[in-house]
Amino acid sequence: MESDTVLYISQAMHGLAYGMVLFLVSAGLTLIFGMMGILNIAHASFFMLGAYFCYQVLSMTGNFWVSLIVAPVIVGLLGVLCERYLLRKLHAYGHVGELLLTVGIGMVILGSVKIFWGTESLPVTVPQILKGLVKLGGLEYPIYRLFIIALALVILAIMGLILYKTRLGMIVRGAVSDAEMVNALGINVPAVFMFVFGFGTWLAGVGGVAVAPILTVYPGLSDQVGMDAFVVVVTAGFGSLKGAFIVSIIFGLLSSFGVQFVPKLAPVLMFGFMAIVLALKPAGIFGETE
Amino acid sequence: MKNRPVKVILWALFLGVLVFYPSLFGLYFTNIFVIFSIYALYATTFNYLLGYTGLLSFGHAMFFGIGGYGTAIALERIQGLPLLPAIIIGALAAVMLALILCPLLVRVSGTAFAMLTLAFGQLMHVLALKLRWLTGGEDGVGGFPIPPFHIPGVISLDITDPKKFYYFAMVVLALSMWVIWFFTKTPFGSIQTGIRDNPRRVEYLGFKLPHTKAVVFIISGGFAGVAGSIYALFQNLISADDAFGIGNSFAPIIMTVVGGIESFFGPIFGSAILSFIDELTSRYTERVEIVTGLILILVIMFAPKGFSGFLRFMRGKWLSPPNANPALEETK
Numbered sequence: 181m182e183s184d185t186v187l188y189i190s191q192a193m194h195g196l197a198y199g200m201v202l203f204l205v206s207a208g209l210t211l212i213f214g215m216m217g218i219l220n221i222a223h224a225s226f227f228m229l230g231a232y233f234c235y236q237v238l239s240m241t242g243n244f245w246v247s248l249i250v251a252p253v254i255v256g257l258l259g260v261l262c263e264r265y266l267l268r269k270l271h272a273y274g275h276v277g278e279l280l281l282t283v284g285i286g287m288v289i290l291g292s293v294k295i296f297w298g299t300e301s302l303p304v305t306v307p308q309i310l311k312g313l314v315k316l317g318g319l320e321y322p323i324y325r326l327f328i329i330a331l332a333l334v335i336l337a338i339m340g341l342i343l344y345k346t347r348l349g350m351i352v353r354g355a356v357s358d359a360e361m362v363n364a365l366g367i368n369v370p371a372v373f374m375f376v377f378g379f380g381t382w383l384a385g386v387g388g389v390a391v392a393p394i395l396t397v398y399p400g401l402s403d404q405v406g407m408d409a410f411v412v413v414v415t416a417g418f419g420s421l422k423g424a425f426i427v428s429i430i431f432g433l434l435s436s437f438g439v440q441f442v443p444k445l446a447p448v449l450m451f452g453f454m455a456i457v458l459a460l461k462p463a464g465i466f467g468e469t470e
Numbered sequence: 471m472k473n474r475p476v477k478v479i480l481w482a483l484f485l486g487v488l489v490f491y492p493s494l495f496g497l498y499f500t501n502i503f504v505i506f507s508i509y510a511l512y513a514t515t516f517n518y519l520l521g522y523t524g525l526l527s528f529g530h531a532m533f534f535g536i537g538g539y540g541t542a543i544a545l546e547r548i549q550g551l552p553l554l555p556a557i558i559i560g561a562l563a564a565v566m567l568a569l570i571l572c573p574l575l576v577r578v579s580g581t582a583f584a585m586l587t588l589a590f591g592q593l594m595h596v597l598a599l600k601l602r603w604l605t606g607g608e609d610g611v612g613g614f615p616i617p618p619f620h621i622p623g624v625i626s627l628d629i630t631d632p633k634k635f636y637y638f639a640m641v642v643l644a645l646s647m648w649v650i651w652f653f654t655k656t657p658f659g660s661i662q663t664g665i666r667d668n669p670r671r672v673e674y675l676g677f678k679l680p681h682t683k684a685v686v687f688i689i690s691g692g693f694a695g696v697a698g699s700i701y702a703l704f705q706n707l708i709s710a711d712d713a714f715g716i717g718n719s720f721a722p723i724i725m726t727v728v729g730g731i732e733s734f735f736g737p738i739f740g741s742a743i744l745s746f747i748d749e750l751t752s753r754y755t756e757r758v759e760i761v762t763g764l765i766l767i768l769v770i771m772f773a774p775k776g777f778s779g780f781l782r783f784m785r786g787k788w789l790s791p792p793n794a795n796p797a798l799e800e801t802k
Contacts, residue, residue, distance in 0.1 A: 285767065
């Protein structure tokens, strides 16, 4: 009985950690969607790019903390460039063009990654402090998973502070509900869009760095985690940050316990959950009905 | 049209090239042409959704895949199944999938539609990988018997011969494309373009929006299934990554955008252009996706009407009388 509880708790930890990574990726996705109305197909590629930059910075400096800071920032800057020089020019012509453009960006990123780093899995090692297990209340937890959970919670807290306590956050929230109106009030909405896009891709980059030591770095990363993030956003409702958080955790737990109890069906569970939700509420759990 | 004879001559010329193509260009280019034609039909079914009805699907590969798997599994499991029923099973499997999904999908449009089709496409991919007993997992279904194309007293064609397969595939694909073309010319086709341009008005006129979308979705899915079915027969293999992979959902999107969304022949041009580029770049580099990605970005940024838009522009410049109305030319 005792060993069962330990197993459940450690499975729950795995699930929570994965859920947090999913949240980091899907938060950016849903923020960009809510703000600009575009589904950023390249988001998963930015996520993967985060993992690759982490590997690169780590092999250059040998310091995980440096790569944790630097890699997402580079990803975010790339995101800003994409928004400023590609997406913004298409914004006036409707969403389909923007959507297709992000497909192109995603393909170019995937292709470039394969050219620069090859197709094999690259290992990323975590610093000594984050290795091993820690004893808490008689149970052992892997430190790195705890670290991911803490990291995501810190980012969530900062994001919450910015969104709900600052003027910038107010503008962003306003632009999510009515961009034209905010623009009419004399606020430079394109600049806000650029900031949000950069911030969203930065989040994806953080997710990429966080996941790199667990899953290793390889070109299939974008498909694997990226698709889960898309499903999170669809299920939670487009543009809902709160929904993305809750559904990410549900999906993280669903995937870790699914692997334990119904290993064959585990990958389908999420999609099943999504199908049920959408059958009942096509806009997603927290989505506003059109 | 006033220059009808010219058009007839051009079509006859085109048909002539099609008939003698295998003898003219040899086996290698014949096979490339078959793949191109399969993707031309596939992209056409995609454009039937996007270009004619304004529904952007990011999971069109699910129909292509299920068509291929339907045919492959049917031929593998049912002894002595003739060819045409096998293809029909593939198409019907795709139609069934469309029927199951359309209650969910017809209620949404735009980005939500794209996201949902993306998610369901991925679901099909996962299912194809996991339902090992049926689909063979990663290996897919391969080596199934391919029966001859046989109509008693009329024709019997052993399509394992690549040259004969070419003729068979051409007939099936051209027929499918003609049927889709025919659909776009019916009154139903006008309702479709109406939904694309102004869904509210169409609804106000008394047409049921969800029902119409469902019919369009099913037709598009069914013919994508035919394309997948021919693909499976051609390769004698259908595998999960090939058929259901996200790349296979993006392929028709890129072809349609590069060829031109607003034209029926756009996706066919697009398929030809991309086959050509694929063939050319794969000789120099393995990383074809970076080239196609760049082309996609360039086309969207600088030539949103694609290749057929370019053709129309050129024709308007050189071939029409100076006082012709370009607007009329557009709507033709």
